[in-house]
Amino acid sequence: MRIKKKTLSPFKILAIGFATVIFTGATLLSLPISSVSGQFTSFLDTIFTATSAVCVTGLVVLDTGLYWSTFGQLVIMILIEIGGLGFMAMSTIFAILVGKKITLKERLVMQEAYNTFNLQGVISHVRYMLLFTFSVQGLAAIILMTQFIPMYGVGKGIYFGIFHAISAFCNAGFDLLGNFTSVTVINTNVVVLMTLAMLINIGGLGYMVWREIFSGITHKKMKNALSLHSKVVITISLILVFGGTLVFLIFEWNNPATMQGMSFPHKLVNSFFSSTTPRTAGFNSISNSEMSPAGKLVTMAFMFIGGSPGSTAGGVKTSTLGILIFTLISVLRGRDETEVFGRHLSQSTVYRAVAVFLMGIVIVVLGVTVLSINEVGATFEQILYEVLSAFGTVGLTQGITPGLTAVSKITLSTIMYLGRVGPLTVMLALAGQKQKVNIKYPEGKLLIG
Amino acid sequence: MRIKKKTLSPFKILAIGFATVIFTGATLLSLPISSVSGQFTSFLDTIFTATSAVCVTGLVVLDTGLYWSTFGQLVIMILIEIGGLGFMAMSTIFAILVGKKITLKERLVMQEAYNTFNLQGVISHVRYMLLFTFSVQGLAAIILMTQFIPMYGVGKGIYFGIFHAISAFCNAGFDLLGNFTSVTVINTNVVVLMTLAMLINIGGLGYMVWREIFSGITHKKMKNALSLHSKVVITISLILVFGGTLVFLIFEWNNPATMQGMSFPHKLVNSFFSSTTPRTAGFNSISNSEMSPAGKLVTMAFMFIGGSPGSTAGGVKTSTLGILIFTLISVLRGRDETEVFGRHLSQSTVYRAVAVFLMGIVIVVLGVTVLSINEVGATFEQILYEVLSAFGTVGLTQGITPGLTAVSKITLSTIMYLGRVGPLTVMLALAGQKQKVNIKYPEGKLLIG
Ligand SMILES: [K+]
Ligand SMILES: [K+]
Numbered sequence: 001m002r003i004k005k006k007t008l009s010p011f012k013i014l015a016i017g018f019a020t021v022i023f024t025g026a027t028l029l030s031l032p033i034s035s036v037s038g039q040f041t042s043f044l045d046t047i048f049t050a051t052s053a054v055c056v057t058g059l060v061v062l063d064t065g066l067y068w069s070t071f072g073q074l075v076i077m078i079l080i081e082i083g084g085l086g087f088m089a090m091s092t093i094f095a096i097l098v099g100k101k102i103t104l105k106e107r108l109v110m111q112e113a114y115n116t117f118n119l120q121g122v123i124s125h126v127r128y129m130l131l132f133t134f135s136v137q138g139l140a141a142i143i144l145m146t147q148f149i150p151m152y153g154v155g156k157g158i159y160f161g162i163f164h165a166i167s168a169f170c171n172a173g174f175d176l177l178g179n180f181t182s183v184t185v186i187n188t189n190v191v192v193l194m195t196l197a198m199l200i201n202i203g204g205l206g207y208m209v210w211r212e213i214f215s216g217i218t219h220k221k222m223k224n225a226l227s228l229h230s231k232v233v234i235t236i237s238l239i240l241v242f243g244g245t246l247v248f249l250i251f252e253w254n255n256p257a258t259m260q261g262m263s264f265p266h267k268l269v270n271s272f273f274s275s276t277t278p279r280t281a282g283f284n285s286i287s288n289s290e291m292s293p294a295g296k297l298v299t300m301a302f303m304f305i306g307g308s309p310g311s312t313a314g315g316v317k318t319s320t321l322g323i324l325i326f327t328l329i330s331v332l333r334g335r336d337e338t339e340v341f342g343r344h345l346s347q348s349t350v351y352r353a354v355a356v357f358l359m360g361i362v363i364v365v366l367g368v369t370v371l372s373i374n375e376v377g378a379t380f381e382q383i384l385y386e387v388l389s390a391f392g393t394v395g396l397t398q399g400i401t402p403g404l405t406a407v408s409k410i411t412l413s414t415i416m417y418l419g420r421v422g423p424l425t426v427m428l429a430l431a432g433q434k435q436k437v438n439i440k441y442p443e444g445k446l447l448i449g
Numbered sequence: 450m451r452i453k454k455k456t457l458s459p460f461k462i463l464a465i466g467f468a469t470v471i472f473t474g475a476t477l478l479s480l481p482i483s484s485v486s487g488q489f490t491s492f493l494d495t496i497f498t499a500t501s502a503v504c505v506t507g508l509v510v511l512d513t514g515l516y517w518s519t520f521g522q523l524v525i526m527i528l529i530e531i532g533g534l535g536f537m538a539m540s541t542i543f544a545i546l547v548g549k550k551i552t553l554k555e556r557l558v559m560q561e562a563y564n565t566f567n568l569q570g571v572i573s574h575v576r577y578m579l580l581f582t583f584s585v586q587g588l589a590a591i592i593l594m595t596q597f598i599p600m601y602g603v604g605k606g607i608y609f610g611i612f613h614a615i616s617a618f619c620n621a622g623f624d625l626l627g628n629f630t631s632v633t634v635i636n637t638n639v640v641v642l643m644t645l646a647m648l649i650n651i652g653g654l655g656y657m658v659w660r661e662i663f664s665g666i667t668h669k670k671m672k673n674a675l676s677l678h679s680k681v682v683i684t685i686s687l688i689l690v691f692g693g694t695l696v697f698l699i700f701e702w703n704n705p706a707t708m709q710g711m712s713f714p715h716k717l718v719n720s721f722f723s724s725t726t727p728r729t730a731g732f733n734s735i736s737n738s739e740m741s742p743a744g745k746l747v748t749m750a751f752m753f754i755g756g757s758p759g760s761t762a763g764g765v766k767t768s769t770l771g772i773l774i775f776t777l778i779s780v781l782r783g784r785d786e787t788e789v790f791g792r793h794l795s796q797s798t799v800y801r802a803v804a805v806f807l808m809g810i811v812i813v814v815l816g817v818t819v820l821s822i823n824e825v826g827a828t829f830e831q832i833l834y835e836v837l838s839a840f841g842t843v844g845l846t847q848g849i850t851p852g853l854t855a856v857s858k859i860t861l862s863t864i865m866y867l868g869r870v871g872p873l874t875v876m877l878a879l880a881g882q883k884q885k886v887n888i889k890y891p892e893g894k895l896l897i898g
Pocket of ligand 2: 505506507619620622729730731842843844
């Protein structure tokens with residue numbers, strides 16, 4: 001994977017590319033045309049907003065529905081789409097449009113962006129991905145319009161349909177409903193909640209997995225069509241979503257602050273929604289700060305885990321969790337190798353998963369420490385929640401985002417960026433291309449737990 | 450490490466042995482002679498107390514200083530000493546006293562209990578360990594008496610000196626000062642705090658490490674005397690203790706609820722004490738529930754990590770953390786193997802560390818979920834704190850222990866037991882001895898974060 005040329009590494013191009021889009025977006029948002037009041041907006045707030053949009057996080061310091069003008073909202077929507085699909089897909093379209101051939105270097109960058117295994121068919125990959133994305137988003141937008149047009153009239157209804165379809169598919173969590181309340185005001189609208197939840201799940205699973213599922217359906221050989229990666233990602237995702245739904249159903253059933261007053265179908269839909277959204281969409285249909293302790297724990301754990309690689313989601317990823325869980329199971333079964341669905345994983349794959357997981361913990365701990373100094377009056381829970389939300393690019397909050405200090409805003413922007421680009425990618429970019437060392441030290445022994 | 454005989458596995462003997470001591474202790478504590486009031490105590494409360502003592506946790510539902518009679522307190526002290534040194538040392542002394550030879554099976558059990566690498570010299574190991582333990586405890590008891598006698602008179606002062614020396618060395622965290630306030634009432638007594646902190650650090654590092662340090666001092670070749678295990682454990686412990694001290698010094702400096710009113714030396718000593726005690730002693734010199742968010746995070750993280758293997762401490766252990774951190778560093782440096790001080794670790798060592806770490810997380814998540822149902826009115830933070838405290842056999846609390854429901858008491862007792870005996874040990878005991886399977890599946894690929 002390491003290139004010996006003196007050019008920028010794929011890691012660096014990816015990292016710099018995201019940063020460029022963020023700065024451009026922040027500049028546009030700071031202009032008077034972007035705000036309802038027609039005034040300049042502080043660059044600190046626009047950097048935070050643009051980072052939150054490009055990293056599809058959804059944490060906002062300024063109310064998306066009330067503060068920003070339609071122009072500002074469109075900028076945010078485009079930043080979300082760029083972030084969600086990746087700027088690489090965009091540059092590929094550009095390359096296709098102007099008829100240029102894609103260079104090997106460009107292909108390598110794309111490979112990193114989508115975490116695919118080989119260079120073959122990256123272009124057709126991107127083309128199909130865009131077709132898939134726009135189809136799903138378009139269909140969902142129309143369904144959402146059937147609900148929003150009766151509520152807000154034709155113009156606003158169409159606009160809201162498109163905006164929220166994009167925001168949900170890209171797992172961005174931005175909403176236009178105002179007053180920082182996300183979708184709690186419409187939490188009895190089953191069509192809206194289920195459409196958003198399905199968009200989030202589809203977007204969060206990753207295009208590659210869907211391509212394999214389609215291929216399986218087309219050729220009627222699902223077993224052969226699914227790669228090991230897809231099997232693991234689907235298994236972990238299903239366990240998390242349905243396990244989470246069950247936890248919310250049990251623990252919020254009698255919680256007067258959340259679901260007590262609801263009918264059973266509404267309880268079910270809101271539980272499913274609450275289980276879906278922390279990985280890593282960021283909409284909320286019930287109050288986050290008034291959930292039961294178990295509900296909060298599941299939400300926080302899900303924010304840390306996030307979605308699947310090559311998707312629109314952040315966090316340490318379902319595959320990382322899967323690798324660690326399968327390693328645990330293999331150790332308990334007395335196996336030497338990590339076994340997964342009749343395959344074993346290489347040592348380097350497992351070690352990489354350990355590294356990603358631990359980097360995630362380190363980032364969260366550092367984030368909580370920094371916010372702890374700067375957010376006087378905020379509780380431990382509020383701060384931990386905010387940092388996990390940023391790292392998983394989730395966007396849920398217990399309400400402290402709008403009042404954050406400058407240092408905290410910068411810290412959370414950095415964490416969102418690390419969570420989106422991938423902590424390991426950033427570290428490897430900073431480290432540069434080390435030469436492979438072939439020294440192997442003698443084995444040492446260590447006692448464990 | 451697996452024995453093919455039809456006898457009980459070392460894992461099972463160890464697990465059953467601990468359980469037997471707990472039940473015996475609980476029975477004694479439930480008798481009228483054990484309480485000040487001269488009444489029978491409910492078995493639920495005595496099981497909790499005995500488990501807390503044998504697992505050297507220090508969570509208490511009944512005030513150790515006020516509820517229990519001197520007889521009851523002595524039972525608790527003996528349970529702590531048995532738990533701290535391990536019932537294996539006791540059974541070895543018994544074997545030595547009656548002149549019996551120790552069988553291979555007994556040696557294997559001891560090996561498991563102390564996590565040593567080979568069978569050689571286990572007996573002399575235990576003998577030296579007891580000498581070391583009683584020397585340190587005796588010296589510390591005398592130092593503590595110089596402080597306690599002026600406060601409480603000769604009889605009570607001597608008794609308090611012995612009790613707290615044992616409790617601190619064994620990382621038990623039980624205290625006799627009353628009203629569930631631990632050592633906060635004497636948090637300006639530098640001698641007491643430093644003596645307790647040193648006892649905790651000495652006990653928490655593990656006897657094996659100290660034996661190597663002594664050997665290094667005696668032969669003046671520290672570099673050769675220290676095993677890889679000792680180097681890792683000492684390094685991680687030093688980083689945690691001094692890193693933690695710094696965090697508490699910075700974050701509690703101006704906290705009016707904890708250290709604001711103290712002089713600089715007192716701030717320093719209390720920071721050092723606060724950094725030492727969550728791993729896994731359980732005394733507290735400043736208020737836990739009023740700490741800064743950063744202080745709470747460090748405390749909770751330290752409770753989960755715990756002390757070193759083969760020591761009186763619980764948690765996932767410093768060596769487990771060390772292995773994961775060195776794996777992260779090795780991945781970032783582009784190495785294929787986990788490298789530690791010029792050695793590489795075997796794949797199975799790293800996988801075992803992953804398993805222990807993940808089992809810890811699973812236990813904590815399940816614990817929080819159970820307590821969340823049963824502790825109506827308790828906050829997420831209080832519950833998480835309580836469960837982490839039980840798992841790390843720490844004993845710190847945000848105040849909910851005395852009012853716990855029956856289900857929560859049983860759950861926490863189980864978690865203390867798992868934390869003390871080691872989650873992996875328990876799982877392997879339950880799983881029994883699986884035969885080694887030599888099938889190796891073909892390699893599969895997975896995408897990570
Ligand atoms: K999001
Ligand atoms: K303890």
